[in-house]
Amino acid sequence: MRQNKPIRSNLCLSTPERIVVQGLDLPNEILGNLSLGDMAWLEITGKAPTPQQSAVFNSLLVTLVEHGMTPMAIATRLVYLGAPESLQSAVAAGLCGLGTVFAGTAEGAAKMLQEGIGSAGERDLGAVAAGIVAGFRAQRRGIPGLGHPVHKPIDPRTPRLFEIARDNGYEGRYVELMKRIxxxxxxxxxxxxxxxxxxxxxxxxxxxxxxxxxxxxxxxIGRAVGLVGHIAEELRNPIAKEIYERVDDEASEHLR
Amino acid sequence: MRQNKPIRSNLCLSTPERIVVQGLDLPNEILGNLSLGDMAWLEITGKAPTPQQSAVFNSLLVTLVEHGMTPMAIATRLVYLGAPESLQSAVAAGLCGLGTVFAGTAEGAAKMLQEGIGSAGERDLGAVAAGIVAGFRAQRRGIPGLGHPVHKPIDPRTPRLFEIARDNGYEGRYVELMKRIxxxxxxxxxxxxxxxxxxxxxxxxxxxxxxxxxxxxxxxIGRAVGLVGHIAEELRNPIAKEIYERVDDEASEHLR
Amino acid sequence: MRQNKPIRSNLCLSTPERIVVQGLDLPNEILGNLSLGDMAWLEITGKAPTPQQSAVFNSLLVTLVEHGMTPMAIATRLVYLGAPESLQSAVAAGLCGLGTVFAGTAEGAAKMLQEGIGSAGERDLGAVAAGIVAGFRAQRRGIPGLGHPVHKPIDPRTPRLFEIARDNGYEGRYVELMKRIxxxxxxxxxxxxxxxxxxxxxxxxxxxxxxxxxxxxxxxIGRAVGLVGHIAEELRNPIAKEIYERVDDEASEHLR
Amino acid sequence: MRQNKPIRSNLCLSTPERIVVQGLDLPNEILGNLSLGDMAWLEITGKAPTPQQSAVFNSLLVTLVEHGMTPMAIATRLVYLGAPESLQSAVAAGLCGLGTVFAGTAEGAAKMLQEGIGSAGERDLGAVAAGIVAGFRAQRRGIPGLGHPVHKPIDPRTPRLFEIARDNGYEGRYVELMKRIxxxxxxxxxxxxxxxxxxxxxxxxxxxxxxxxxxxxxxxIGRAVGLVGHIAEELRNPIAKEIYERVDDEASEHLR
Incomplete structure (x- = not known):
């Protein structure tokens, strides 16, 4: 016979009169005081951000909101065309495309850096970087977080993000290691x-x-915001039907 | 032969050196200047918010971020249990539950109010409200935006949201009509x-x-933030497996 | 204090040695005996189908598997482009588009017919049909299940489905009412x-x-099959990247 | 300036009078002739199956349809609770959980076998198996397709699937290699x-x-069928609300 383990969450207490999120009263301590980005920090870390954390974290969240007619954005618009009664599913469909190929690579970069720093010990970061690069090359895997098919020679978002981090006291060993890699x-x-x-x-x-x-x-989080923006534009200026019809026509033309 | 229509989007221009979102340079004019909530406003409306719009809109976005172990939050945690390599899909799965029963009702309330004000003409808002209530009752439909199964006698979020709206000059005829309804x-x-x-x-x-x-x-947007928060807690204190095993055991117990 | 209600499912019993689905032993009574379509019938109704039910139900399931480069199919391909490690999410994304506009309308037709027959009483089906048509027109709603933007003057699938139903003893009052409507x-x-x-x-x-x-x-169910087919073709002959790049280029051309 | 590449699909031609799927006329050559599982084979491979292929492929598809209250099935029911108007999204949400932890492992097993046979050359399959096992162990990765938390000492589905394969002439080197591994x-x-x-x-x-x-x-495909089955049962005997309320109560109890 299995033994039950407790099911516990600290995120929210909801009573008839109160809603308490992470220990803060939602109506009185959060609404009007925390912006959406700060609320994201509270949700994820359990504490309201310092002004420095807020500045840095909001800049990260904002960076990936919008990057034009990405595969995700087109998917969201096409799904919305078929199910306009379910805006949430159109956003969900687009989010599903945020995998290893496009924006999901932030995860791989952070993993590489956190494991690198975690095992660095006394080693110089240049040596750590050399070991990491050699390791990826030995496995014939691309190094996450480097290079961009469009933004060349440099990705203009990078120096600005590092600058915001530095201005707020968050440019340390991880950033250093990324640059060395x-x-x-x-x-x-x-x-x-x-x-x-x-x-x-x-x-x-x-x-x-x-x-x-x-x-x-x-x-x-950022892309969810952006995909709602694409639906807003689709309402003002619909293009999903045109994309669909052109693709459908061209794809079957050779069968006629 | 069908005639192509143009496919246009104003959201983003991306060149090797630049990323311009809604006419603003992303690295130089947006990063560090717009918070996530303000970016959401920019994405949806095409313009950066005034301080008043920012205050009001952020409070709306923050309100629905977290409401405990909702069906959506549990779904996200269960999907993450099965596919931890695809955080985006776990959030997407939870978002799919944001339909007519739970948080999706903001849409219905706004529709009711916008159609009500749109057709009000010279009529007094009390008369408009009476017509709306009678209309829903005639169709035996619930009136969106009224009552709550838990938060009684009043939903503590409502007076605070109206207060923030008033303090920023956004308590007008729609709020008035909602109250009258x-x-x-x-x-x-x-x-x-x-x-x-x-x-x-x-x-x-x-x-x-x-x-x-x-x-x-x-x-x-708000719930996407909250669902990432649930995954963050799931990483610190996993409960999805326990939920799954208890349900699976109990559900099939009578068949043994 | 709330009282727990029982959580029960009759679908499956799983023990170390056995898997029993709907009362049938999966390895010995189902595998090799029931085709996928018959299994779908078993899952939904709780009983294995008769040969007639199998013939009719499989024809329904097969009808909507494939209809070319629909918005759903394009969305699936685009999501797969971004997250090829998550085939399941690409299919899920496409399914999200199966709403009120495209294939979801079978639901509306069945609701109309089941409510119509349910309230028909002694009335002639012609009178029932007249009442239904008048009702939709009074509400300015389209009648589900009628007309098609491409397949004119008749949808070639319809007479065949009715024929298969008739050949198997399943052409009765619902089909009659649909035709009268x-x-x-x-x-x-x-x-x-x-x-x-x-x-x-x-x-x-x-x-x-x-x-x-x-x-x-x-x-x-049908479309899930079809969307896996689109991924199979995408692997042999990729087109999602071309769709994305063309759309992205054209959409932002006017901003350059 | 980028050069357009052709966008082509061979899956379907749709004209006012005809729907042709993979070269077969849908109403006249497919409906009534191909079952759902056979249609899946047609979609994926481009050809109608032989009776042997049909028998084997249907048994694969049927195997994973139903395995009780899995995390996926619970997620689907919870999402359906929140958005009953969007059955497709509830199924989609459940499918998103079909990742690396649960049923997605068939993919890993097939990859291992296809790469193993592909590089086997003159080697004996025992030697190939030894190399594969050593490789996984060196990388401290679990070997896909082996062992089961519940079904012990053997998974009862396995001998039956191999038997069906053998009876139809499809038990060859891949099955042999899997057994040797x-x-x-x-x-x-x-x-x-x-x-x-x-x-x-x-x-x-x-x-x-x-x-x-x-x-x-x-x-x-199989699980999409099963998840519709869970919704069918949820309609007859709803349990999602009870699951949600129990979890929500217990999770926040310690905060009261």
Whole structure:
């Protein structure tokens, strides 16, 4: 016979008169005091952010909100075309595309950095970076957080994110290691491989103390905002039907 | 032969050196300047918010972030248990539950109010409210935005949201109509039916000029934040496996 | 203090040695004996199908598997492009688009027919049909299951589905009512409005005794099969990246 | 300037009078002739199955339809509780949980076998199996398709699936290699590690010639059927609300 284990959550207490989130009274202590980004910090870490944490974390969240007609954004618009009564499902469908290929890579960068720093011991970060780059190359895997198909030679979001981190006291060893990995990769592979936005997010999120397994959540939150924005535009200027009809026509043209 | 129509989006221009969102340079004009909630406003309306719009809109977004172990939150945790490599899909799965029964009702309230004000003409808002209540009753449909199974006699979020709206100059005819509908419904049905949080959100979002079809998006954005919070707690203190095993055991016990 | 209610399911008993589904031993009584479509019938109704039920139900399930590059299929391919490690999420994303606009309409047709027959009493089906058509017109709502934007003058799937139903003893009053509704709608609106595939599915599913709330499930099952087919083709001949890049380029061209 | 590449699909041609799927006329050649499982084969491979392929492939599809109150099934029921108007999204939410932990492992087994046979050359399968087991152990990764937390000492689905494969001429080198891997793993780790259902599916699907990247699709199709079955039962005997309320009560009890 199995023994029950307790089921507990500290996130919320809801009574007839009160709603308490992470120990704070929602109507009186949160509403009007915490912005959405600060609320995200409270939800994830259990504490309201300092002004510095708020500045840095909001900049991470904002970075991935909008990047044009991505596969996710097109998917959201197409699903909305079929089920306009379920806006939530259209956003959900788009979010499903936030995997290993596009914005999900912040997670991989943070994992690499947190494991790297965790096992660095007395070693110099240059040596740690060299070991990491060699390890990825030995497994023939791409190094997360480096290079970008469009934004060249540098990803313009990266220096700005590092600047915001530095201005708020969050540019430390993780950011340093990320930069050293980029430098080592460029040296070894002999081509430009600057830190991209997801690499910067992975590094700065690590400075903030976030578990690498949650870094994809930063992208998920930001992109959820952006996908609602795409639906807002789709309502003003619908294009999903045109995309669908063009694709359907062209794809079957050769069968006619 | 069908004629192609143009496919256009104004949300983002991305070049090798630049990312421009809604006409603003992302690294230089947005990062560090706009918080996540303000970015949501920019995405949805096309303009950066005034301080008043920011205060009111952020309070709407924050309201629905966290409400405990809702069906959505449990679903997200269970899906994460099965596919921990796809955090985005776990959040997506939870969002799918944000339909007509729970938080999706902000949409219905906003629709009711926007259609009510749109057709009010010279009529007094009390008369408009009476017509709306009579209409729902004739169709035997519940009036969106009224009453709450837990928060009684009043939903503590509602007066606070209306207060924030008033303090920032956004308590106008939509809020007034929502209150009048509640009063009329209480009078006709002879039981307490105060405005609940989704009713307040529908009313205040209408004051902000948001299309009722986007009001569910406010809940979607907020809940996406909350569901990432549930995954963060699940990582620290896992309970999904216990929920699954208890349910599975009990459900099949009678077949043994 | 709330009182627990029992949590029970009859679907499956799983012990170390056995798996029993709906009372049948999975390895010995189901595998090799029931095809996938028959298993679907077992799951939904609790009993293995007769040969007639099998023939009719499989034809319903097969009808909506594939209809080309629908919005759902494109969404699945785009999500797969972003998250190829999560095939399940790509199918899920596409399914989310199966709402009120496209294949979800079988549900509406079945609801209309089941309510119509349920309240018919002694009335002639022609009178019932006239009442239904008048009711939809009074509410300015489209009648589910009639007409098709592409398949004109008749939807070629409909006569075949009705034929299979008839050959197996399942063409009764629901099919009759569906046909009468089409005839009445054509008469009143003075244009061709033949029964389409979802109307036929709604009618035949009603003949099989399926609750209208499950009729969308027929489309969901069929389309899940089809969406895996689209991923199979995407692996052989990828087109999602081309769709994305063309749309992204054209959509932002005017901003350059 | 980018050059457009063609967008082509061979799955379906739809004209006013006809719907042709994979070269077969849907109303006249498919409906009434192909069952749902056979249609799945047609969709994925482009050809109608032989009777042997049909028997084997249907048994694979049927295996994973139902396994009780899995995390996926509970998630589907909870999402349906919140959004009963969107059955498709409830199924989609459940499918999202079909990842690396539960049924998704058929994919890993098939990958292991297809790469193993692909690189076997002249080597004996015992040697190939030894190399595979050693490789997984060196990387401290679990071997996909072996062992089961509940079904011990053997998974009763496995011998039956292998029997059906053998009876239809599809028990070859992939099945052989899977068995050898199990034997080698048991020998090296000195504990029972029999082939489980997903291991059997991965092996038999490889015999059928299916790309390992599609093997998760077998589980997705089967489970989509099962999740509709759970919704059917939820309609007859609702339990999602009870699950939700119990969890919510217990989780926040310590905060009161």
């Amino acid at each position: 980029a430098a080592e990769a460029e040296r070894v592979m002999n081509r430009p491989l600057p830190v991209n936005a997801t690499g910067a997010i992975g590094a700065v999120a690590s400075e903030l103390g976030l578990d690498w397994r949650l870094c994809r959540g930063i992208a998920v | 509640a009063a009329e419904a209480e009078r006709v049905m002879n039981r307490p039916l105060p405005v609940n949080a989704t009713g307040a959100i529908g009313a205040v979002a209408s004051e902000l000029g948001l299309d009722w079809r986007l009001c569910r998006g406010i809940a979607v | 089409a005839a009445e709608a054509e008469r009143v609106m003075n244009r061709p409005l033949p029964v389409n595939a979802t109307g036929a599915i709604g009618a035949v599913a009603s003949e099989l005794g399926l609750d209208w709330r499950l009729c969308r499930g027929i489309a969901v | 199990a034997a080698e793993a048991e020998r090296v780790m000195n504990r029972p590690l029999p082939v489980n259902a997903t291991g059997a599916i991965g092996a038999v699907a490889s015999e059928l010639g299916l790309d390992w990247r599609l093997c998760r699709g077998i589980a997705v």
